[in-house]
Amino acid sequence: MANAPDVIRKIREQVTEIDPRDVHDLLQNGSGNGTVIVDVREQNEWDEAHIPGAVHVPRSYLESRIEGAAPDKSERVILYCQSGNRSAWAADALQKVLGYENVEHMKGGITLWKDRGYDVEVPPSLTPEQRERYSRHVLVPEIGLEGQIKLLESKVLLLGAGGLGSPAALYLAAAGVGTLGIVDNDVVDLSNLQRQVAHSNDRIGVPKTDSAETAVHEINPDVKVEKYQVRLGPENIMEIIDGYDVIVDGLDNFPTRYLLNDASVRLDIPVVSASILGFEGQLSVFKPHDGPCYRCLYPTPPPAELAPSCGAAGVLGVLPGVMGLLQSVEVIKLVTGAGDTLNGRLLLYDALGATFTELKVRRDPDCPICSIDPSDISEEEMGHFPDYELFCAGAG
Numbered sequence: 001m002a003n004a005p006d007v008i009r010k011i012r013e014q015v016t017e018i019d020p021r022d023v024h025d026l027l028q029n030g031s032g033n034g035t036v037i038v039d040v041r042e043q044n045e046w047d048e049a050h051i052p053g054a055v056h057v058p059r060s061y062l063e064s065r066i067e068g069a070a071p072d073k074s075e076r077v078i079l080y081c082q083s084g085n086r087s088a089w090a091a092d093a094l095q096k097v098l099g100y101e102n103v104e105h106m107k108g109g110i111t112l113w114k115d116r117g118y119d120v121e122v123p124p125s126l127t128p129e130q131r132e133r134y135s136r137h138v139l140v141p142e143i144g145l146e147g148q149i150k151l152l153e154s155k156v157l158l159l160g161a162g163g164l165g166s167p168a169a170l171y172l173a174a175a176g177v178g179t180l181g182i183v184d185n186d187v188v189d190l191s192n193l194q195r196q197v198a199h200s201n202d203r204i205g206v207p208k209t210d211s212a213e214t215a216v217h218e219i220n221p222d223v224k225v226e227k228y229q230v231r232l233g234p235e236n237i238m239e240i241i242d243g244y245d246v247i248v249d250g251l252d253n254f255p256t257r258y259l260l261n262d263a264s265v266r267l268d269i270p271v272v273s274a275s276i277l278g279f280e281g282q283l284s285v286f287k288p289h290d291g292p293c294y295r296c297l298y299p300t301p302p303p304a305e306l307a308p309s310c311g312a313a314g315v316l317g318v319l320p321g322v323m324g325l326l327q328s329v330e331v332i333k334l335v336t337g338a339g340d341t342l343n344g345r346l347l348l349y350d351a352l353g354a355t356f357t358e359l360k361v362r363r364d365p366d367c368p369i370c371s372i373d374p375s376d377i378s379e380e381e382m383g384h385f386p387d388y389e390l391f392c393a394g395a396g
């Protein structure tokens with residue numbers, strides 16, 4: 001009976017071997033088009049490092065999965081493993097059992113590839129602590145490891161660390177959003193604590209940005225917090241929101257909301273918007289050029305008596321909690337790509353009646369903001385609403 005070294009020697013004689021240098025050249029000069037490079041190692045080995053541009057088909061799944069990676073059996077297929085043994089076995093199976101006509105395996109595997117000083121790709125992964133922290137996310141198929149990594153790489157901006165921004169800050173931090181920007185120029189007041197749960201009794205008088213940062217880090221020290229203790233205005237909005245993936249609108253006044261709309265459409269950043277009054281909440285997602293914008297929905301400001309920010313309106317403390325968490329869910333869907341967002345839909349929540357109602361919102365083809373090319377929105381036009389400030393001041 002032949003021993004293992006004899007068998008592998010025999011197999012090696014029957015499969016074509018390619019030097020890492022030739023594979024490298026193939027990738028470098030672009031002549032590798034139509035060639036499939038397959039890593040046949042196990043998942044943990046692939047996760048550590050692999051050849052850029054390679055596809056992963058573990059040896060144990062070769063027969064069932066290779067057709068997904070290389071559907072055409074006359075295509076050139078180059079296999080590699082760690083040191084060149086498993087790829088020889090796999091190449092043998094591909095040509096003998098599966099009928100591939102143009103199979104090679106790489107000499108010396110990725111070990112020799114690395115020895116030659118060629119680049120490898122290290123896919124992002126979770127640290128052992130992150131694996132434990134986010135294990136319940138990773139178990140959800142719609143999120144999984146890939147979705148969790150997207151969350152960790154995401155940058156989300158919270159406009160306001162008040163009633164809506166507080167629950168959003170806490171849950172988005174817990175969910176592992178990598179960077180949380182927080183814009184708020186206020187300090188914590190005793191009357192805030194009825195609903196703004198990111199703050200606490202012992203932080204009364206502290207800037208809300210600092211207080212929210214403390215709360216975020218108590219839950220998840222990994223989250224990077226960017227603080228903007230300013231009032232959002234035409235002079236700073238472009239600089240602040242640029243670079244964020246999603247914006248959570250927890251603004252308390254209409255002029256800034258219009259300004260935010262115009263700036264986010266111009267920079268193509270989706271906004272998850274919510275507002276509350278009394279026992280009622282509204283929620284929507286505005287994804288520029290993909291759905292309606294805020295001005296498509298509200299072309300003109302609401303009548304003065306309905307503008308809650310203009311006076312000190314009362315609110316059920318739990319309501320912004322509900323709406324802020326619904327915003328957080330939309331943020332996670334936008335970042336991970338899971339599910340259907342509220343893009344093009346307006347969700348109304350009536351807490352007293354315990355009902356959710358949904359309205360379709362269509363893009364206005366004549367919208368002054370989202371119907372034109374973003375670069376055509378001039379600085380002067382952005383957020384400009386004739387007499388708006390006056391209107392609000394009048395309702396004081």
Ligand SMILES: [Zn+2]
Nearest residue numbers: 293296367370
């Ligand atoms: Zn629009």
